[in-house]
Amino acid sequence: QVQLQESGPGLVKPSGTLSLACAVSGDSISTSHWWSWVRQPPGKGLEWIAGIYHSGSTSYNPSLRTRVTISVDKSKNQLSLKVSSVTAADTAVYYCARENHSTSGTPFDCWGQGTLVTVSS
Amino acid sequence: QSVLTQPPSVSGAPGQRVTISCTGSSSNIGAGFDVHWYQQLPGTAPKLLIHGNINRPSGVPDRISGSKSGTSASLAITGLQAEDEADYYCQSFDSRLNWVFGGGTKLTVL
Numbered sequence: 068q069v070q071l072q073e074s075g076p077g078l079v080k081p082s083g084t085l086s087l088a089c090a091v092s093g094d095s096i097s098t099s100h101w102w103s104w105v106r107q108p109p110g111k112g113l114e115w116i117a118g119i120y121h122s123g124s125t126s127y128n129p130s131l132r133t134r135v136t137i138s139v140d141k142s143k144n145q146l147s148l149k150v151s152s153v154t155a156a157d158t159a160v161y162y163c164a165r166e167n168h169s170t171s172g173t174p175f176d177c178w179g180q181g182t183l184v185t186v187s188s
Numbered sequence: 189q190s191v192l193t194q195p196p197s198v199s200g201a202p203g204q205r206v207t208i209s210c211t212g213s214s215s216n217i218g219a220g221f222d223v224h225w226y227q228q229l230p231g232t233a234p235k236l237l238i239h240g241n242i243n244r245p246s247g248v249p250d251r252i253s254g255s256k257s258g259t260s261a262s263l264a265i266t267g268l269q270a271e272d273e274a275d276y277y278c279q280s281f282d283s284r285l286n287w288v289f290g291g292g293t294k295l296t297v298l
Contacts, residue, residue: 103287112190113226113234113277115287126286162233171240172222175279178233 069093071163071179079157079186085150089163089179096144097121101166103175104137104148106159114159118166119146153186160184191216192278192290199296205266208293210278211259216288218259221281225254225263228275228292237276238263265295273297 075087238254
């Protein structure tokens with residue numbers, strides 16, 4: 068059974084950098100799937116942030132591209148996310164998810180439980 | 189303002205049928221990209237409900253169905269149950285924006 072587990076600081080200061088990791092178990096991050104980050108501000112909807120393939124190919128939400136970096140560490144079987152110059156608008160629950168390229172339409176079929184990151188001084 | 193438009197809320201009595209619409213444009217749903225649906229119970233991560241417009245993952249009951257036509261898609265739930273009360277999100281791919289989600293619909297079981 069595939070499991071994803073996010074981790075990282077729950078509190079980040081404004082103008083700082085948010086750094087999160089997502090540990091993948093039950094599947095290799097080097098398979099034919101892409102891996103994504105999605106966030107959800109409190110009481111609001113889902114927003115896709117970025118995706119990555121184990122080869123290093125990446126895709127980004129155009130509205131966040133200049134502040135976001137996604138990466139993979141194959142030795143640790145995990146993916147990471149960095150968001151720079153954060154503001155209160157970046158306060159959200161951050162999820163990592165698997166894009167299943169073996170299923171029609173490549174849905175996000177596995178999700179982590181999410182981790183709340185609050186931007187505040 | 190989400191790229192995919194969903195009604196903020198829908199409601200129905202137990203046993204009834206409800207539908208949730210998801211309206212996109214020629215750069216996403218209308219371009220032929222598949223629509224997926226997710227159910228999010230309070231305080232939990234989204235769960236895949238429908239993929240590839242009409243397909244149910246194993247474990248999802250057949251009283252839940254999806255459809256797609258033109259630039260829109262719909263999720264239908266028949267035989268409404270209290271456990272269906274949740275937020276529902278549609279998702280598709282956009283040729284300019286990559287992955288996009290609808291704003292979400294809160295389903296209330298009366």
